[in-house]
Amino acid sequence: xxxxxxxxxxxxxxxxxxxxxxxxxxxxxxxxxxxxxxxxxxxxxxxxxxxxxxxxxxxxxxxxxxxxxxxxxxxxxxxxxxxxxxxxxxxxxxxxxxxxxxxxxxxxxxxxxxxxxxxxxxxxxxxxxxxxxxxxxxxxxxxxxxxxxxxxxxxxxxxxxxxxxxxxxxxxxxxxxxxxxxxxxxxxxxxxxxxxxxxxxxxxx
Numbered sequence: 001x002x003x004x005x006x007x008x009x010x011x012x013x014x015x016x017x018x019x020x021x022x023x024x025x026x027x028x029x030x031x032x033x034x035x036x037x038x039x040x041x042x043x044x045x046x047x048x049x050x051x052x053x054x055x056x057x058x059x060x061x062x063x064x065x066x067x068x069x070x071x072x073x074x075x076x077x078x079x080x081x082x083x084x085x086x087x088x089x090x091x092x093x094x095x096x097x098x099x100x101x102x103x104x105x106x107x108x109x110x111x112x113x114x115x116x117x118x119x120x121x122x123x124x125x126x127x128x129x130x131x132x133x134x135x136x137x138x139x140x141x142x143x144x145x146x147x148x149x150x151x152x153x154x155x156x157x158x159x160x161x162x163x164x165x166x167x168x169x170x171x172x173x174x175x176x177x178x179x180x181x182x183x184x185x186x187x188x189x190x191x192x193x194x195x196x197x198x199x200x201x202x203x204x205x
Contacts, residue, residue: 011146016192018151019097021184026102027150029057032183036105038144042136045129048113051137052175054106059099061169065106065180066098068168072161094157102184105141106158106165108175109134134178141181151186154179 005013027035036053044050056062070091077087098104109130117123142152158165158177165177 007147008143011143015143015146016151016186016190017153018184018186018190019153019182020187021100021102021151021182022187023100023102025185027183031148031150032103032105035141035144035148035150035183039137039141042133042140044133044136045126046115048130049133050109050111050114050130051134052108052110054108054169054171054175056104056106056169057102062099062101062104063095064168065104065165066095068164069098069157069161070095072164073157076160094155097153097155097182098180101182103182105181105183106169106171106177107134107138107154107179107181108171108177110172110174110176112174131178138179138181145183149185150183151190153182155182 032055036055039051039053040049042051056065073091073094074087077090078084111127111130114126114130117126138154142154145152156179158180162177165171166173166175171177
């Protein structure tokens with residue numbers, strides 16, 4: 001039996017978060033659709049599949065998203081008392097990453113088909129199940145992208161500006177932005193970042 005790692009195990013280890021992409025090497029619509037199809041095979045609470053995807057290919061739409069999130073970021077950070085120059089640098093960096101990415105997949109959740117509870121405790125747990133489901137769909141998408149030779153990166157920034165994102169892109173009210181996955185061909189090979197040893201993060205019982 002070969003000692004070589006199985007493909008999925010290898011992809012898990014090899015995948016990196018990529019933030020800079022080649023501008024002219026763009027996944028086709030069919031390739032993106034294939035990645036989204038892989039995303040939909042993720043497990044989900046009650047198998048309700050609460051994920052929704054907004055795929056941004058047009059430069060104008062990516063700019064709308066970046067501008068909306070940038071305004072929220074500036075307002076929040078300045079209200080915190082952060083240095084204005086540093087805040088502007090952060091906003092500009094986020095804008096560049098979004099607008100220079102060949103494809104942006106906005107990951108959203110909907111609670112429309114999730115169970116309803118009268119008490120806050122169970123309602124919060126039900127929503128968290130939907131959040132977990134969307135995150136697992138995102139991991140599927142990124143692993144599929146890596147296997148197909150594309151780079152990806154999950155940006156959490158939409159979580160901090162859900163209303164602004166929804167308005168900027170004209171999304172349905174029931175779609176709650178969770179993150180944005182950037183897709184494209186990496187400019188450079190990303191270095192390996194260390195992981196904690198399993199012994200440090202596992203408790204056996």
